[in-house]
Amino acid sequence: MNIQDFKAALFEKASLAGFTAFELYYPSSDSFRVKVFGGEIEEFTNSHGGGVAFRGMYGGKMGYSSTERVEESEIQYLLDAATANAAVIEDTDVEPLYAGDAKYPEVAVFNEKLAAISVADKCGLAKRVEKAALALDKRVIAADSTILGTFESEIVIANSKGLDVSHRTNGAFAAIMVRVQEEGGEPKVGLEQWVGSDLADFFPETLAKTAVEKGLARLGASKAHTAKVNIVFDNETASELFSAFAPNFFAENVQKGFSLLVGKRGEQIASDVITIRDDGYIAGKLGSKPFDSEGVATQNKAVIENGILKTFLYNLKSAEKDGVTSTGNGYKRGLTGAMVTGCGLFYIQPSDIGFDSILGAAGEGILITSLDGLHAGINAVSGDFSLLAGGFMIHGGKIGAPVEQMVVSGNFYEMLKNIVQVGSDLRFNAPPGDGTFGAPCVFAGELSISGE
Numbered sequence: 001m002n003i004q005d006f007k008a009a010l011f012e013k014a015s016l017a018g019f020t021a022f023e024l025y026y027p028s029s030d031s032f033r034v035k036v037f038g039g040e041i042e043e044f045t046n047s048h049g050g051g052v053a054f055r056g057m058y059g060g061k062m063g064y065s066s067t068e069r070v071e072e073s074e075i076q077y078l079l080d081a082a083t084a085n086a087a088v089i090e091d092t093d094v095e096p097l098y099a100g101d102a103k104y105p106e107v108a109v110f111n112e113k114l115a116a117i118s119v120a121d122k123c124g125l126a127k128r129v130e131k132a133a134l135a136l137d138k139r140v141i142a143a144d145s146t147i148l149g150t151f152e153s154e155i156v157i158a159n160s161k162g163l164d165v166s167h168r169t170n171g172a173f174a175a176i177m178v179r180v181q182e183e184g185g186e187p188k189v190g191l192e193q194w195v196g197s198d199l200a201d202f203f204p205e206t207l208a209k210t211a212v213e214k215g216l217a218r219l220g221a222s223k224a225h226t227a228k229v230n231i232v233f234d235n236e237t238a239s240e241l242f243s244a245f246a247p248n249f250f251a252e253n254v255q256k257g258f259s260l261l262v263g264k265r266g267e268q269i270a271s272d273v274i275t276i277r278d279d280g281y282i283a284g285k286l287g288s289k290p291f292d293s294e295g296v297a298t299q300n301k302a303v304i305e306n307g308i309l310k311t312f313l314y315n316l317k318s319a320e321k322d323g324v325t326s327t328g329n330g331y332k333r334g335l336t337g338a339m340v341t342g343c344g345l346f347y348i349q350p351s352d353i354g355f356d357s358i359l360g361a362a363g364e365g366i367l368i369t370s371l372d373g374l375h376a377g378i379n380a381v382s383g384d385f386s387l388l389a390g391g392f393m394i395h396g397g398k399i400g401a402p403v404e405q406m407v408v409s410g411n412f413y414e415m416l417k418n419i420v421q422v423g424s425d426l427r428f429n430a431p432p433g434d435g436t437f438g439a440p441c442v443f444a445g446e447l448s449i450s451g452e
Helices: 003-016 072-088 119-136 204-217 235-244 251-255 316-322 355-362 412-418
Strands: 021-037 040-050 052-058 061-067 140-159 164-180 188-196 227-233 276-279 301-305 330-332 339-341 345-348 365-372 384-395 398-411 436-439 442-450
Touching: 003 021, 003 052, 003 072, 003 140, 021 119, 052 072, 061 072, 119 140, 119 164, 119 204, 164 204, 188 204, 227 235, 227 355, 235 345, 235 365, 235 384, 235 436, 251 316, 251 339, 316 339, 355 365, 355 442, 365 398, 398 412, 412 442
Parallel strands: 227 365, 345 436
Antiparallel strands: 021 040, 021 052, 021 140, 052 061, 140 164, 164 188, 227 442, 276 301, 276 345, 330 339, 365 384, 384 398, 398 442
16 A cells, blocks of 8 residues: 555544544665675675554544554554553643645755666675775785665655655665784774765775775874874764764753753854854755654754854754744654654864865874764763774874874863864765764864873
């Protein structure tokens, strides 16, 4: 049964059953993933997920139900389960239904050519990545993990208030991790990933070459000395670090006291070189979407502009508490997940300053190119972080010798205020469930390094 026919039948029966308001949420996803090792396919998965979540107002209370089967026989189950749930639910703080917006961003991120690529061709691309990496340099001793995958998803949201929106997207990703080693030395790892919406833009040999170069650059790394030094985060690590603290800008966390930004809207909380945006749509970027999981149109908005905190990110419930409108940042985690706040395309706005100029401004210090322990090494509320890191010395404004086994420490809120420059090399990471994060390289000023 297609989703449109299912929706029509469900809504008709919901009205007859006494529901005064109701909504259907339909997420559907298909994913493919292949892992190659030694020129052979080591793992292969092709999976499908989805279903229908229903919520309806019955007897003055909101009831919830869900099913993974989009079949007419499931409709009565959804209504009965929601009725029973409404009878016992005690939480009166419900998620409101949204009537929809007059206009939504035009987001076209479904690539028909990508959807038509055969499994054999995808497997062939993955094998090319591994083959290229192993042939690049005799110091490459293994390609431990080479993966390539594609995904498709569709979201349909409709309710009795007139909301009826849908969106399809697809994309691809690839990654390789290589081990390199010089004779008598310790092995080092090089990792690189690619994500995009068109495999015509994917070049296996380029991905392999970048991963190998990253690994070779780390050969002979030594430990850094304990000191307070100028720190530059490259675009990957800057994106990782800022994504870990993104929840500080979620209105629901501010309202609950889980963020130190309470009462700070309109104030200078960062260096004036910092502008952080949350966009619903950027041409060609995965993670773009016209609406959130509540059917609210996504927006292009400055969260911080020239250091000034402009807004928090809102879903419908948190917006109602603050007497404002939703910013289009309400997201469900899966079919049965609660509505939470999430990011769209959340990124530090780049400048026109090149990477070499950022290093030149730092003069002496350390370039951070890898971070570990983001889940255990940060306190999202206080802003404190202490993370295992690797990278390179900066001498005379140039990249120097590799360094590793050091811990970079600081406080996110203080670092925001002390950032000296941001670069022009904006890079987005692969989109996780709660947003897509991006950043250029960042000269963060002085931070503490613990090493030898």
